[in-house]
Amino acid sequence: MKESTRIYLIRHGETAWNEAGRYQGHRDVELSPRGLKQAVLLRERLQKENIKAVYASDLRRARETAIIIAQAHGLTVNELSSLRELNFGLWEGLTYQEIASQYPEEWKEWLADPSNIRVPGGESYLELQERVYRAFLKIVARHPGEKLAIVAHGGTLRVIICQALGLGLEGLWRFRIDNGSITILDCYEGKYILSSLNDVCHLCL
Structure with missing residues (x-):
């Protein structure tokens, strides 16, 4: 069997909007002091891994996290707008309580079918998946047998x-993906194995 490609899927560090429970979407929110600390801890956790490439969403919170991680490997970050969060349209900047109050019908419809129902002025999860997974496959194809x-x-x-x-x-909604967490996928000839999910042990230091 050929050597696997190992993909570290990393959620950006925390922002003030994460802490407040506000939907961020495409809003370019910076890391909070806690988020910056999480990024440093991520760098320390991954510094001994032989990572050959670092990719990131071009939004600031992801880009800042990625730059800090990449420093330990002497790498520059490949920024891709296709890796952005779901576009939450008119709901960006609001908490779920505010959305439910201001957009009650749209909120109920979206909760019932987030895959196909677009957020007002935004995207559906199906649209998100189509743009993100296309980019993901291209990234993995560039790095056979490597860690990224x-x-x-x-x-x-x-x-x-x-x-x-x-x-x-x-x-x-069957699993958690916390700020600063690491999830690992191993790819063997186009088939994926989940080797680690939502690892946050490095944040407990």
Whole structure:
């Protein structure tokens, strides 16, 4: 069997909006002091891994996290807009309580079928999956038998995991993806194995 390609799927460090429970989407929110510390801990956790490439969403919170991780490997970050979070449209900047109050019907419809229902002014999870997974496959194809890191967002990483494991989008809410967490997928000739999920042990130091 050929050597596997190991993909470290990393959620960006925390932002003030994460802490407040606000939907960020495409809003370019920076890391909070806690998020910056999480990024440093991620760098320390991964510094001994032979990572050959680092990719990230071009949004600041992911880019900042990725740059800190890449420093330990002497790498520059490959920024891709296709790795952005779901576009939450008119809901960006709001908490779920505010959304439920201001958009009650749209909120109910979206909760019932987030795969196909678009957020007002935004995307559906199916649209997110189509753009993200296309980019993911291209990234993996460039690095056969290597280790690489992808730094992105909760929604972005969830759709990658669901598609790679053949779960379907109904599996979106079956697992946690915390800020600063590491999930590992190993790719063997186009087939994926989940080797680690939502590892946050490095954040407990």
